[in-house]
Amino acid sequence: MRYSKEFFALQIRFARVVVALTDRPIDEVLLDYTNIYVRFGLGRAFDRDDPTWRRYADGLSQTADISDWTYRFYLEQKTEAPRAQIVKTSGCFSYARQGPACVRVHFRNIEPAAISPLSIDRLPERLAELRALFDHVAHNQQEATRVAGTSWLYNLRAYRRCFPQAYVASAVVAEARFRNMPLWGQFLDRNGLVRIDAAEDFVRRLSNVKHVRDLASCFPLQALAVEAPIEDFYAFYGLAAGGRHG
Ligand SMILES: CC(C)(COP(=O)(O)OP(=O)(O)OC[C@H]1O[C@@H](n2cnc3c(N)ncnc32)[C@H](O)[C@@H]1OP(=O)(O)O)[C@@H](O)C(=O)NCCC(=O)NCCS
Numbered sequence: 001m002r003y004s005k006e007f008f009a010l011q012i013r014f015a016r017v018v019v020a021l022t023d024r025p026i027d028e029v030l031l032d033y034t035n036i037y038v039r040f041g042l043g044r045a046f047d048r049d050d051p052t053w054r055r056y057a058d059g060l061s062q063t064a065d066i067s068d069w070t071y072r073f074y075l076e077q078k079t080e081a082p083r084a085q086i087v088k089t090s091g092c093f094s095y096a097r098q099g100p101a102c103v104r105v106h107f108r109n110i111e112p113a114a115i116s117p118l119s120i121d122r123l124p125e126r127l128a129e130l131r132a133l134f135d136h137v138a139h140n141q142q143e144a145t146r147v148a149g150t151s152w153l154y155n156l157r158a159y160r161r162c163f164p165q166a167y168v169a170s171a172v173v174a175e176a177r178f179r180n181m182p183l184w185g186q187f188l189d190r191n192g193l194v195r196i197d198a199a200e201d202f203v204r205r206l207s208n209v210k211h212v213r214d215l216a217s218c219f220p221l222q223a224l225a226v227e228a229p230i231e232d233f234y235a236f237y238g239l240a241a242g243g244r245h246g
Helices: 005-022 026-033 051-060 066-076 120-140 165-169 181-187 196-206 212-218 230-236
Strands: 086-090 093-098 102-107 146-151 224-229
Touching: 005 026, 005 066, 005 181, 005 196, 005 212, 026 051, 051 066, 086 120, 093 120, 120 230, 146 181, 146 230, 165 224, 165 230, 181 196, 196 212, 224 230
Parallel strands: 102 146
Antiparallel strands: 086 093, 093 102, 146 224
16 A cells, blocks of 8 residues: 555654654654654664665755655655565454464455445454454464454454454553554555544644653554453354364
C-alpha cells in the first residue's frame, strides 16, 4: 500500500514539536519519533548510519520543504521489504514467533478499497482467516504456549471481536511506540489516506504540549499490548492443540 503525503506530513509535524522540546537535530528526531525509517523499507534496526537513511538525512539540511523531500524520497524507495520473521499469513492476519513459547499476531488490510475490513459483514471472513492461522500454529508451533499482540487496533470493538475475551481484556498501554505502526496506524484509513478527525484531534493536543513526557498523550488512541494463553485461541476458533479439530 502506498501511504499518502499527509501521513508523512503529520509525523514531521510531530517531530518538529519534539525538536522544539528537546533541542535535538531533526534527523535524529525523525529516526526516533516517527515511522519514516520503516516506511522507507529499511527494516527495524533504526541504524542512523544506514546509507539510505544518511542520504535522506543529508537532504534534510538542503530542502526548504521537509514534507516534500520526505515524500519524494519515500516514492523513490523499493516497495517495502516483507517482515522477515513472519511465519504464516492468512488474509489480513499473520504471525511471527517470539521466542519458542510465544506467537505474535499482526494485521494488514488486504481488502479492495471499497470494503471495510473490520465491518460486521466481513467478520466471518476475518474469523475464518484467524482460524486458519491458528490451525497453522497448532500444527507447526507445538511448543507455543502464549499469544501476544501490540496495536492501537485493540481499542476498536470492531477489531477486539475477532479475538478471545481474555486476550483483549489483558490490554495494557505499550509505552514509547513512536517509531511504530501500532501507534501511527490510527491516523490511516484502509486506503492509506489520513483520517481527518483523528489528525485534527492530534494536532490540537500537540499545540498544548509543554513537556516531552506529555507527547504520548497527543495520540487519541494508545498502542495496547495484549497477551493470553494459546488454549484460549484454540477454543475460540474451534481448534484443538496439535492440529486435532475440536
Ligand atoms: C486498520 C484500518 C484498515 C482501519 O481502516 P478503516 O478504513 O477505518 O476500516 P473499517 O472501515 O473496517 O473500520 C472499522 C471500524 O473502526 C473504526 N475506526 C477505524 N479507525 C479508527 C480510529 N483511528 N479511531 C476511531 N475509530 C476508528 C471505524 O470507524 C469503523 O467503525 P464502525 O464500523 O463503527 O464505523 C486502517 O486504519 C489501516 O490500514 N491502518 C494502518 C495499518 C495498521 O494500523 N495496522 C496495524 C498495525 S499494528
